[in-house]
Amino acid sequence: MDAAAATLKRAVEYDGRARWTEAQVCYQEGAQMLLDAVKGTELLFVYLVWSRVLNQISGVDERDETKRLRLRQKAEQYVTRAEQLREQVERAKRRGEYQEQRRIEDGSVGHSYESVFGRFLDSATTTIRVLDPYIRALHQVQNLVRLCELAVRRCGRSLQTVCLLTTRCPKSPRMPDDETGKTQQDVWLATLQADLRERHGVTFDYVFSDTLHDREIQLNSGWLIKIGRGLDYFKPPSSKLSLGAFDLDLRPCRETLVDIVHVSKVRSTT
């Protein structure tokens, strides 16, 4: 509801400033959110009622109406299936049995963090725990930055804490002029920590393990995202100027399996 209110507030604001196309997008999205809030499953009912009532209206072009009827029937069919799936997922979650697997093929595209697990990051998520032994090299820490960007955008103000468990990089150079023995890896993680705290009010804790092997992203909403390779499953972009350098959905991937399960209680990392 907060999201709907915010969107509609923006709509009214845009409208007042004659930013019509943006206002239009926001009004529609906000209205949809309001309607979704009324009750998700009513969506199907809407379509059913709609098609029945429409059929009773006179003066509609016959041929056009046949086409529209066919489209509506198809749409209803798909909405029904979507509803069934939602219930199926909910039931499986309650039984603690929900599980899905995605195989990312070598060289395939369309597997950004957003596409792979963005749909599980929502306002029910307040804590994200990342277990990944390889948050060591610059591009790996940058993967974590991207995950945080996605989380901040999708979870909004709900997000409070991000925890990382990783391993120390034995080759990470020690920082000159630093007597505490900090390495480059420490500095990178501390930079992200400061940014998350100061600009986004999110606490970022990181702990090093000597023995960690598993890769796992735990959401305290109960979702567990297990990517075989951890966050580092993208091939390097062919250049800094090829499409996919920024948009991970356009970046070819390395083969890996993604398992997503729902557990009633997220396991402790210690």
Next chain:
Amino acid sequence: MDAAAATLKRAVEYDGRARWTEAQVCYQEGAQMLLDAVKGTELLFVYLVWSRVLNQISGVDERDETKRLRLRQKAEQYVTRAEQLREQVERAKRRGEYQEQRRIEDGSVGHSYESVFGRFLDSATTTIRVLDPYIRALHQVQNLVRLCELAVRRCGRSLQTVCLLTTRCPKSPRMPDDETGKTQQDVWLATLQADLRERHGVTFDYVFSDTLHDREIQLNSGWLIKIGRGLDYFKPPSSKLSLGAFDLDLRPCRETLVDIVHVSKVRSTT
């Protein structure tokens, strides 16, 4: 309709492979696209019919129903406004008078290319002309890469050509071992050109001007996006590891004005 078909194909595919949550998202999106295709303005009608019919149903909790009625009424109101705006925009476009302005305030966020003009990139766009004197430094060419990523994602296979008119960078170093006198800027643009052609089937032409000053993005669908600073209106990220390094919606901007107008015929660049 192609987009709906593709989304629903994916839904069925996911469904068959027990990737339920993804299937669910695709079914819903696809069904919505089908319904939108039937006729955009029917959306309002759906909501109106829905609320009237729902009111006749017995056995609904009284208090709950009052709340839902209020939400529905609000939603209808917003959808009505969105419809009015859509018609208003269409009328203004026909008269050749459509214009909107956005002021990006210094230090503000939420102004990625996607947010600022993503809604105008669609399957009606086959050619994009970018006039920007400052596609010179690496980060400026990378801005262009980001624009191309957005265009490829939003316009899909419709996109055929991207044309750039910019100025030569007098400081761009000449490439060693190259007798044709190519500079670093040439090589960067040629890299993007090769990537767009080979991986995405898009032709990228670039031409240098000695006198160009204006900044403008021309879509052959008639939209003209004029950003005072051109593509380079973002502040540098505070570090390579701060949020906003990748997601431009999280990156603070420099003050600039954005004017978006619709012209019946896109002006020629020559």
